[in-house]
Amino acid sequence: MAVIAPPILDMSTIFKALGDPTRLQIFELLCKCEYPLTLADNGDVRVVCGPTVGEVCCSVTGAEKINSKISFHLKELRLAGLILVERQGKNMVCNVNRQAVEMLQTYFGSRLQPPIEPCC
Amino acid sequence: MAVIAPPILDMSTIFKALGDPTRLQIFELLCKCEYPLTLADNGDVRVVCGPTVGEVCCSVTGAEKINSKISFHLKELRLAGLILVERQGKNMVCNVNRQAVEMLQTYFGSRLQPPIEPCC
């Protein structure tokens, strides 16, 4: 089955997701991760690697035990379309959604263009 | 001069500021505005134009009367470093802080670079 990046519904939802320090920390952690992609039988690109929720949890909180707090924040990031989470056996693995990051770069880039006409 | 991304706490403050629909609307409005800069006597670049708080208010809410709500959101944007507000006679005029926008573009651009080593 294809891994489809969720549609980027609302920019403010995305920014709100990044507006929490814990979530931003998770986001940056995932950005630093390598992103080996594999071609599935049907030709779809599948994200097969990335830290598990437990590993993210450990990296962010330092604790061994999985935190419902991290699960909550991962969900927010996922609903905002910033990360992809998929099951891999017993674990859920997380990856940043590079398309979303690209879109964000473009977003700010296009806001730097000088306007055609003054608005004021 | 290099644009250096501030630490996570500052960044999350910026994203939190953009994470409210009203504030994002104001931000985008100001991005669309022309930004004539003037050189002050001492050589400093001064922002001298931009819509007044009342004009922003009118544009966002449609109402004639100035809203304390907009004032509140402008303050949040200003504290996050996203906009510049300065007095011009009886009015306060608003401009987007283009340096901040540049920094944000750089931020997401640098997060798109493939990592040197896998983290997982």
Add this chain to the structure above:
DNA sequence: TCTATATTTCAACAATTCACGAAATGTTGT
């Protein structure tokens, strides 16, 4: 100094978000 205009601050309330722990769900191996 008085008045009108522009904007911010304040206080009260409503709404949303966050954290915590317990219970529920889904997966693997026996």
Add this chain to the structure above:
DNA sequence: ACAACATTTCGTGAATTGTTGAAATATAGA
């Protein structure tokens, strides 16, 4: 089917954020 493991969901309370209208502050001009 059962046990162990990984993760999510749920309920509750605390903390934060957003809205509203009234009062306060600042500036310009008469």
